[in-house]
Amino acid sequence: MIRFESVSKRYPEGREALIDLTFTVEAGEMLFVTGHSGAGKTTLLKLIALIERASRGAIEVHGRNLARLKHRDIPRLRRDIGMVFQDHRLLMDRSVADNVALPLVIAGIPREDRGKRVRGALEKVGLAGRGKDAPAGLSTGEQQRVGIARAIVGRPALIIADEPTGNLDPQLSEEIMQLFVGLRQTGITILIASHDLALLKRMKQRVVVLDHGHLIDDVPASQVA
Amino acid sequence: MNARAAMGTPVRHSRVAMWRRQHAWCVRDSLRQLARRPLGSALTVAVMGLALALPLAFYLLLTNLQHLATALGDSQSVSVFLKSSVAADGADKLAATLRVRADVAGVTVRTPQQGLAELAAMQGFGDAIKALSDNPLPFVLLVEPRAGADRVQVESMVAAVRALPDVDLVQDNGQWRARLDALIALGRRVTLLLAALLGAAAVLVIGNTVRLDLRSRGDEIAVQRLIGASAAFVRRPYLYEGVWYGLAAGIVAVLLVLVLEAVLAAPVRDLVASYAGRLHFGGLSWVTLGVALAIAVALGWLGAWIASSRHLARTKS
Numbered sequence: 001m002i003r004f005e006s007v008s009k010r011y012p013e014g015r016e017a018l019i020d021l022t023f024t025v026e027a028g029e030m031l032f033v034t035g036h037s038g039a040g041k042t043t044l045l046k047l048i049a050l051i052e053r054a055s056r057g058a059i060e061v062h063g064r065n066l067a068r069l070k071h072r073d074i075p076r077l078r079r080d081i082g083m084v085f086q087d088h089r090l091l092m093d094r095s096v097a098d099n100v101a102l103p104l105v106i107a108g109i110p111r112e113d114r115g116k117r118v119r120g121a122l123e124k125v126g127l128a129g130r131g132k133d134a135p136a137g138l139s140t141g142e143q144q145r146v147g148i149a150r151a152i153v154g155r156p157a158l159i160i161a162d163e164p165t166g167n168l169d170p171q172l173s174e175e176i177m178q179l180f181v182g183l184r185q186t187g188i189t190i191l192i193a194s195h196d197l198a199l200l201k202r203m204k205q206r207v208v209v210l211d212h213g214h215l216i217d218d219v220p221a222s223q224v225a
Numbered sequence: 226m227n228a229r230a231a232m233g234t235p236v237r238h239s240r241v242a243m244w245r246r247q248h249a250w251c252v253r254d255s256l257r258q259l260a261r262r263p264l265g266s267a268l269t270v271a272v273m274g275l276a277l278a279l280p281l282a283f284y285l286l287l288t289n290l291q292h293l294a295t296a297l298g299d300s301q302s303v304s305v306f307l308k309s310s311v312a313a314d315g316a317d318k319l320a321a322t323l324r325v326r327a328d329v330a331g332v333t334v335r336t337p338q339q340g341l342a343e344l345a346a347m348q349g350f351g352d353a354i355k356a357l358s359d360n361p362l363p364f365v366l367l368v369e370p371r372a373g374a375d376r377v378q379v380e381s382m383v384a385a386v387r388a389l390p391d392v393d394l395v396q397d398n399g400q401w402r403a404r405l406d407a408l409i410a411l412g413r414r415v416t417l418l419l420a421a422l423l424g425a426a427a428v429l430v431i432g433n434t435v436r437l438d439l440r441s442r443g444d445e446i447a448v449q450r451l452i453g454a455s456a457a458f459v460r461r462p463y464l465y466e467g468v469w470y471g472l473a474a475g476i477v478a479v480l481l482v483l484v485l486e487a488v489l490a491a492p493v494r495d496l497v498a499s500y501a502g503r504l505h506f507g508g509l510s511w512v513t514l515g516v517a518l519a520i521a522v523a524l525g526w527l528g529a530w531i532a533s534s535r536h537l538a539r540t541k542s
Contacts, residue, residue: 049451072455079453089448093261105250106454108243150452 001027002048002158002189007057009043009213017043019213021057025191027157030184032200033193035210041193044210045160048191049081050074062157079107082151082188084161088143090135096122096146097131103154121153122146125179141172148179152188159183161192165199177203201225247458255465258438269434269470273427274477277521280420281482285509287412289493290405303379305366305386306394316364319391323368328382331369337362363393376403424524431470431528435463439536446540460533464526471525475518482509 002025009018018040025031033041046052047059050066059066062080069077082103090099097118104114122128125145135143144164151159161180165173177192177199184190194200200207204224209217259266305323307316313336320332340362345354368386370379379399387395439446449459486508509517 051451075450075453075455075458077453078451081453083451089444089451091445091448102449103452105247106449106452106458108246110242110246154453 001025001060001062002191003058003060005058005060007047007054007059009040009047009052010055016213018047018054018210021213021215023208023215023218025189027062027189028184028187030180030190030205031192032203032205032207033191033210034195034197034200034207036195038212039210040213041195041210042162043213045162045191045193048158048160049078049083075106079103079154080156080158082154082156082159084144084147084151084159084164086163086166088147090143090146090150092135094135095131096127096133096135096138099135099146100131100149100153103150107154117153117155118149121149124152124183125149141168141175144168144172144176145179148176148183152183156188158189159191161190163193163195165194165196170199173199174202181205248461251458251461252465255462255469258442258462258466259469265434266470269430270473270477273430273470273474273521273525274481276423276427276430277474277478277517277524278481280416280423281478281509281517282485283412283416283419284513285482285486287409287416288509290409290412302398303368303370303383303386304396304398305368305392306396307364307366307391308393309361309363311364311391313364315391316366319389320366323366323386326382326385328371328374328378329368330371333367333369335365335367337364340365370399376400424520427471427474427521427524428528428531431467431525432532434470435467435529435532436536438466439463439532443540446536450540456537460530460537463533464529467525467527467529468522469525470528471522472518474525475521478521479514479517482514 004021004023007018007021008016010016021044033044035041043052047054047066048061050069054067061077064077066077091102097115100118100121101114104117109117118131119128122131125148127142127145127149130138130142135146138146144167148161148164151161159180164180165176168176173196180190180192181203201224204221206221207217207219207224208215209219307319311319316334320334323329323332337360341354341360344362368382370382374382376399379397383395383397386392446459
């Protein structure tokens with residue numbers, strides 16, 4: 001579960017990115033965060049992964065109060081979160097399998113288990129048998145799938161994705177979103193920042209709308225149309 | 226359904242096993258990075274290897290100078306050459322006189338015959354000695370100063386002996402030995418200073434190489450941090466990189482010194498022969514070479530540690 005309680009974020013240069021945000025995401029829920037550019041979507045995700053710290057308020061992620069988390073404990077928190085980026089951020093000089101295996105290497109998982117789990121993750125995103133390929137040889141959609149495989153291979157309870165379909169055409173975007181829906185059905189909590197309103201309407205999941213750092217609407221899945 | 230149940234329960238592994246696996250990955254990763262730029266890596270190793278070989282070569286030189294000094298006169302003995310008119314009983318009488326002095330530990334009488342035999346044994350003098358019709362050498366007294374006597378006391382004793390009427394010439398072996406020892410001590414100091422300076426240069430060379438590598442892999446480091454890598458994990462491959470550079474440079478330095486020893490072996494053999502085996506030439510011991518290798522590894526690690534610490538402090542997230 002994720003809980004935001006009166007959370008604000010002010011950057012050192014004085015910009016208020018988030019103002020007094022309060023909302024809760026239940027375990028296993030899928031939530032879209034939307035809003036125009038600069039609304040605070042990315043900042044919200046950064047606060048969850050402790051890439052930034054909140055200026056005020058309390059954030060709780062799976063029972064952990066992030067304000068109390070020490071700097072040295074941040075890597076452990078991040079290992080429990082799968083992160084998907086708009087530009088996928090793959091290591092182009094490594095194979096697909098090596099990219100996907102990276103979180104497992106960091107977690108110190110044995111080599112033989114790594115191989116099995118990488119194959120499983122690639123299968124889940126529809127890239128079975130592509131482990132030895134170089135990322136540069138994949139299409140943009142396939143590269144994003146590799147990014148998702150890397151996010152799920154560590155078996156996280158939470159996935160956060162920042163504009164994961166930002167660089168994809170509508171058909172590929174739909175496919176990637178369906179992947180997330182499939183993952184949600186396995187019980188993973190998923191938070192996706194996206195400005196693609198048409199896509200959000202088709203996905204029919206809960207949507208939180210931000211505007212200039214304020215939470216202006218929280219639409220339940222049943223009311224998304 | 227619970228997420229973890231769906232994806233499979235994560236297996237808990239012992240911290241030591243995890244640490245070992247992470248290190249194994251970092252070792253492979255560091256070697257892979259070095260292999261990706263063979264020329265650059267080889268140049269770094271060559272520069273550092275030469276920098277480390279120089280103080281090692283100086284150390285080799287000084288060690289052998291010390292051997293030379295020991296072989297040529299390892300005591301403070303004073304050679305007293307008597308006048309040619311002094312016969313055996315005169316020499317014995319003078320030796321007895323000197324033996325009772327408090328600043329003298331012992332006196333050995335060396336006859337002209339003994340001196341001639343010693344000369345004949347030395348390379349190159351044999352034919353010249355055969356040409357002599359009679360023995361021109363005088364009696365010589367080898368005077369050993371009292372143990373623990375300092376230079377002032379020895380010089381005072383030398384002055385007293387020099388004033389004796391039967392004495393022709395007094396050669397104070399300890400004086401030149403003291404000068405040589407001072408020169409060797411200076412050489413050791415210079416070598417230490419040189420080693421420190423070149424060691425610092427090696428740290429800078431490796432630090433700069435690792436810094437450039439860190440910069441070129443900035444994106445990779447950022448991704449690692451975002452997906453949960455600790456600072457220690459991020460730093461580890463670069464520390465190994467420094468260790469490999471240090472190890473390879475240490476091996477280069479040791480090989481260079483061994484080549485130097487081999488090149489100098491023939492002329493030194495001739496020199497040793499001319500001293501009838503009293504002079505000993507030795508290469509650096511395996512322990513010394515091992516210590517040099519360990520220092521090179523430590524310098525490589527230090528350079529990488531400084532560079533990675535600075536980089537991680539700047540890109541803290």
